[in-house]
Each structure stands twice: as C-alpha cells, then as structure tokens.
Ligand SMILES: Nc1ncnc2c1ncn2[C@@H]1O[C@H](COP(=O)(O)OP(=O)(O)O)[C@@H](O)[C@H]1O
C-alpha cells in the first residue's frame with residue numbers, strides 16, 4: 001500500500017533523510033521510531049506529497065506522490081505535528097471545510113462530518129470553536145480531518161505528543177481501531193508507543209533506517225547478544241575458528257569494514273564478558289591483537305536515546 005524507495009532529502013548541507021526505503025502492507029500499523037531530528041517528519045512530508053525528495057520515490061497505492069499527486073493525496077490522510085485548525089471555526093464547520101477541500105461531495109458532507117466526529121468521539125464538541133479545545137480534543141479533530149475523505153492511508157506524525165496519560169491511552173485505542181480499514185504509519189520518539197500500537201517498526205536515526213522488524217523481535221535482538229570487534233594479525237592463518245572456540249562466543253563473522261584486514265565481529269551471550277578469553281586466544285597463538293572493543297549497534301544507540309518513560313512533553317517544547 002505504501003512503497004518508499006531510496007528517499008534522500010537534503011536541506012542545503014544537512015541530509016535530513018538518507019536513502020530510506022520501506023513498505024507497508026494494507027491494513028498494517030507501522031511505527032516510525034527515532035529520536036528527535038531523526039528525519040521522521042521529513043519522511044512523512046514526502047510521503048504526503050508536501051515536499052519532493054532530493055532523490056528516490058514514494059508511492060501510495062501505486063500512485064507516485066510526485067508524478068500523480070492528486071491520486072496519491074486522495075488516498076492519504078495526514079495528521080501533521082501541529083494539526084492545522086482554524087481557531088474561529090467550530091469543529092463541525094472546520095471538518096465541513098476540510099471535506100470540501102478534499103472533494104467530499106456536498107450531498108454527503110454532512111453525514112461524513114457526523115460520521116468522523118463519532119468515530120473519534122468528538123460529537124459533543126461539534127459546536128465548540130477550535131480555539132477553545134483542549135490539546136487532547138485538538139488532536140482528535142486533527143485525526144478527524146485526516147479521515148474526512150475516507151483515505152486508505154493515514155500518516156500520523158507523533159499523534160500522542162503532548163497528551164496526558166489518559167489521552168495517550170485513548171488516542172492509541174482510537175488508532176488501533178482504525179487499523180484494518182486503513183493502513184497507518186505513525187511516528188514517535190517514545191518506545192512504548194510502538195510496542196503497544198504497531199505491528200512493525202522502522203527505526204530511524206540520523207536520517208537512516210537502522211532496523212525494520214516487529215517490536216518483539218527488536219527487543220529480543222537487543223537483549224540477546226553483545227558484539228565485539230576484534231582485529232587480529234594472524235599472518236596467513238584464519239583466526240575465526242580460534243575465536244569461535246572461546247567459551248560464551250556464539251558467532252564470528254568477518255568484518256566488512258572497508259580497508260580493515262583481519263577484522264572480526266564476535267557475538268556472545270549478553271552478560272558474558274569474553275574479552276579476556278578472546279585476547280588470550282589470540283596471544284597464545286602468537287598472533288598480534290590489533291584491536292578489541294565492544295561494538296555499539298546503532299539500533300542500541302537509538303533505543304538508548306528514545307525515551308522509555310511515558311512522559312507527556314512540556315508545553316514549552318511544542
Ligand atoms: N526546513 C528545514 N530546513 C533545514 N533543516 C531542516 C528542515 N526541516 C528539518 N530539518 C533538519 O532535518 C533533520 C530531520 O528533521 P525532522 O524530519 O523534523 O526530524 P524528526 O521529525 O525525526 O524530529 C533535523 O536535523 C532537522 O534539523
């Protein structure tokens with residue numbers, strides 16, 4: 001349903017998004033997880049046709065977001081980081097207005113507005129001016145405007161940012177209830193968000209995709225193993241076999257770092273410190289130990305950066 005291929009976006013000398021590719025199947029909820037500045041909003045703006053990529057292409061239901069923008073946008077609902085509400089309009093007026101822009105036929109518009117208000121539980125706010133809405137209601141109206149033309153795809157940029165814990169739970173339930181009928185991509189910099197709402201996660205850091213997997217697998221991968229980088233001068237011998245024999249080592253692969261000879265990535269069970277034994281295995285064979293250091297996976301870096309607590313953000317950050 002969504003196909004992103006090798007998207008790169010540069011702002012002057014800043015590369016905000018760097019060769020990002022992923023696909024989302026129909027009815028799926030995909031989480032786009034990464035710390036602030038990772039490139040989430042930029043990717044979503046490209047997906048929704050608000051901005052062209054510098055390189056690469058994105059398609060919604062087979063329609064290129066730049067060559068066939070009208071067809072692509074017809075199938076896409078977008079909740080930007082800040083919902084674009086008009087303060088002087090009531091909720092009903094605003095949704096009717098968005099419906100008109102999005103091409104909902106006049107005869108259907110009233111029913112459609114009532115339908116989406118019901119769907120996101122804001123019917124009792126219909127006559128309230130947008131300016132007078134709480135943050136939680138503003139976010140729901142934002143989701144309602146994304147739904148008004150019944151798009152196949154929903155792109156939600158940090159849909160729970162700035163909400164209080166109760167509103168966060170309600171919004172997650174709402175999003176889950178929309179899956180199936182809609183294909184959803186939501187971005188977040190908060191880990192629990194993806195584990196509770198999404199079936200699959202793309203982890204992005206500094207503009208690059210560092211992992212794509214289910215939340216369960218990602219967490220298992222992180223907990224499961226530790227990797228050391230070892231560089232050995234073993235002459236003409238292959239050091240891999242010797243390294244593999246060290247107790248606690250589960251896997252040895254030849255490092256693919258360019259220009260590094262005799263480099264190995266050594267995986268071990270988490271919690272087992274194999275460094276001394278690795279060093280001994282090398283030295284007792286008379287080889288040179290050139291380097292031995294833990295490898296921080298970028299996946300792990302991201303997990304360390306993304307908040308694991310459910311803290312509503314300070315209003316000042318918005
Ligand atoms: N309009 C812009 N001009 C210049 N740099 C930008 C612009 N928008 C975003 N950036 C930069 O691109 C990077 C990614 O930003 P963004 O996509 O907003 O990340 P995220 O949504 O993950 O926080 C950041 O380094 C940000 O400073």
Ligand SMILES: [Mg+2]
Nearest residue numbers: 040041042081
């Ligand atoms: Mg953002």
